[in-house]
Amino acid sequence: MPWLDRGQDAVMxxxxxxxxxxxxxxxxxxxERVLAGMKVHxxxxxHARLVALEQTFPRTRDAIGHDRFNAHSRQFxxxxxAAARALNDIGAGFDAFLIAAGEDAGAADLARxxxxxxxxxxxxxxxxxxxxxxxxxxxxxxxxxxLMRHPAAVAAQFAPLVHQLIGAEAPAITQADAILITxxxxxxxxxxxxxxxxxxxxxxxxxxxxxxxxxxDSELNDDDAAPAGEVMQALADLINAGAxxxxx
Amino acid sequence: MLADIAPLxxxxxxxxxxxxPEHYPLALERVSASIFSQPGSASWFEVHPQNYFCAGGPPxxxxxxxxxxxxxxxxxxxxxxxxxxxANMVELDQLAALCDRYAPAMVSDHLSWSGSASNRYPxxxxxxxxxxxxxxxxxxxxxxxxxxxxxxxxxxPSRYLAFAGDEMDEAEFLHALCARTGCGLLLDINNIEVSAxxxxxxxxxMVDAIDPKLVGEVHLAGHAxxxxxxxxxxxxxxxxxxxxxxxxxxxxxVNRAGPRPVLIEWDTNVPEFGVLTTEAExxxxxxxxxxxxxxxxxxxxxxxx
Numbered sequence: 076m077p078w079l080d081r082g083q084d085a086v087m088x089x090x091x092x093x094x095x096x097x098x099x100x101x102x103x104x105x106x107e108r109v110l111a112g113m114k115v116h117x118x119x120x121x122h123a124r125l126v127a128l129e130q131t132f133p134r135t136r137d138a139i140g141h142d143r144f145n146a147h148s149r150q151f152x153x154x155x156x157a158a159a160r161a162l163n164d165i166g167a168g169f170d171a172f173l174i175a176a177g178e179d180a181g182a183a184d185l186a187r188x189x190x191x192x193x194x195x196x197x198x199x200x201x202x203x204x205x206x207x208x209x210x211x212x213x214x215x216x217x218x219x220x221x222l223m224r225h226p227a228a229v230a231a232q233f234a235p236l237v238h239q240l241i242g243a244e245a246p247a248i249t250q251a252d253a254i255l256i257t258x259x260x261x262x263x264x265x266x267x268x269x270x271x272x273x274x275x276x277x278x279x280x281x282x283x284x285x286x287x288x289x290x291x292d293s294e295l296n297d298d299d300a301a302p303a304g305e306v307m308q309a310l311a312d313l314i315n316a317g318a319x320x321x322x323x
Numbered sequence: 324m325l326a327d328i329a330p331l332x333x334x335x336x337x338x339x340x341x342x343x344p345e346h347y348p349l350a351l352e353r354v355s356a357s358i359f360s361q362p363g364s365a366s367w368f369e370v371h372p373q374n375y376f377c378a379g380g381p382p383x384x385x386x387x388x389x390x391x392x393x394x395x396x397x398x399x400x401x402x403x404x405x406x407x408x409x410a411n412m413v414e415l416d417q418l419a420a421l422c423d424r425y426a427p428a429m430v431s432d433h434l435s436w437s438g439s440a441s442n443r444y445p446x447x448x449x450x451x452x453x454x455x456x457x458x459x460x461x462x463x464x465x466x467x468x469x470x471x472x473x474x475x476x477x478x479x480p481s482r483y484l485a486f487a488g489d490e491m492d493e494a495e496f497l498h499a500l501c502a503r504t505g506c507g508l509l510l511d512i513n514n515i516e517v518s519a520x521x522x523x524x525x526x527x528x529m530v531d532a533i534d535p536k537l538v539g540e541v542h543l544a545g546h547a548x549x550x551x552x553x554x555x556x557x558x559x560x561x562x563x564x565x566x567x568x569x570x571x572x573x574x575x576x577v578n579r580a581g582p583r584p585v586l587i588e589w590d591t592n593v594p595e596f597g598v599l600t601t602e603a604e605x606x607x608x609x610x611x612x613x614x615x616x617x618x619x620x621x622x623x624x625x626x627x628x
Contacts, residue, residue: 078488083436101488103489108553108554116446161373161376161414197379198378198380200383262381
């Protein structure tokens with residue numbers, strides 16, 4: 076059998092769908108021995124994917140229990156999208172999969188939180204802007220300063236279960252509107268966030284001058300409109316948390 | 324002979340260890356205090372570059388610190404060089420960027436394949452020892468080396484399956500690959516024990532068949548054992564201490580080849596850092612013994628002459 080044209084496909088079929096797909100004569104040795112060898116490879120592949128998923132979502136695993144997590148994981152890792160990814164990225168979309176699998180919305184949102192946390196952990200390094208960096212700048216010039224989101228910063232609203240579980244480690248999060256994930260230095264930090272901070276950080280996805288951010292109310296619909304003072308406070312809180320960088 | 328690998332720091336011909344996140348603080352403390360690089364202990368580190376295919380964050384902070392303190396080897400597990408689709412170009416671009424950033428002393432991957440573009444298997448699947456597979460694998464190694472701008476080492480595999488259509492043995496395949504591409508060999512002695520046991524081959528003969536001039540690095544690791552009605556199956560899980568048989572085969576090789584950079588690999592059930600350095604000290608002791616043996620043999624030959 077030509078290896079490149081057909082042999083590899085046959086091995087992949089056997090790994091994915093069982094040894095019945097393995098053609099006779101490809102491997103030497105007794106059928107039992109060939110089956111044992113194929114099992115080693117199949118087990119290695121399955122084990123590596125499941126461990127990668129466990130390591131990505133430890134809190135979700137704790138929340139829903141090992142058996143249910145394992146059952147979901149075994150289905151998820153053989154989905155075409157997951158099977159096509161490198162192990163580092165295998166968890167992408169696991170939260171949506173949990174919803175589709177009928178899992179509790181809170182548990183699925185916990186998976187979303189853990190995925191965002193991992194994205195922050197691996198994000199590019201950047202020097203976070205500090206309030207002291209802005210000290211001494213004349214007010215007009217200050218309004219012209221361009222800022223943007225730190226590559227490791229993300230703020231989002233989550234299901235109550237996520238606030239409750241993460242709040243066990245950072246109590247102010249329990250009652251917060253949202254959760255801010257940042258990595259201004261070596262470690263990923265978790266902090267409470269307001270809805271306005273979420274909005275400001277979203278707008279700062281692209282470079283924004285401070286003056287434009289303070290005029291935020293003109294960009295929002297009436298329900299979201301906020302006085303400049305509140306926007307200023309949200310901006311200061313984001314800077315203090317290390318969630319913004321200079322954009323110029 | 325190995326070709327034009329010209330890293331900033333070469334791997335020393337002594338033992339190193341695979342770097343694990345749980346060992347970062349202690350390993351860095353020891354290497355920074357120069358305790359770690361004393362004779363009789365490990366003096367370089369190896370990492371899987373795939374664990375650093377991220378833009379930034381703690382993994383890069385640690386790797387930067389280690390790269391400043393000791394030689395680093397990149398042992399890739401994801402290029403899938405033997406895939407019918409060709410080497411994974413996304414992984415290759417990421418590896419090239421990481422090499423540009425850290426200038427590792429050595430870069431290696433495996434004589435294996437890991438699926439296709441649409442189905443990536445986190446495993447090292449076997450390649451038949453045929454002229455067709457050799458042509459393809461050599462072309463892909465050349466492609467990888469061209470992209471990296473350097474030669475690399477290719478590791479002999481752990482085999483659980485033998486192809487019915489093999490046209491040459493493992494050493495012949497590897498030697499031909501080196502001759503065609505200029506790559507070197509990463510000789511994994513545990514893999515030889517695993518393959519020999521699983522396929523009923525002669526491990527001593529497999530070690531003896533390898534041209535030592537091509538070997539730029541040696542790997543030592545432990546394996547798991549399953550006893551089946553039709554024979555023992557060894558599984559290359561890197562989850563235990565180096566076996567007595569692998570130590571024996573290693574000594575057999577270094578008595579012929581002399582000291583080489585030797586890595587203690589331990590990837591599952593990772594023990595305390597001290598366990599790894601103890602294994603590294605054993606490897607160094609064996610290599611010192613081999614040097615004395617070779618010196619003694621040379622002296623005897625001189626006396627006879």
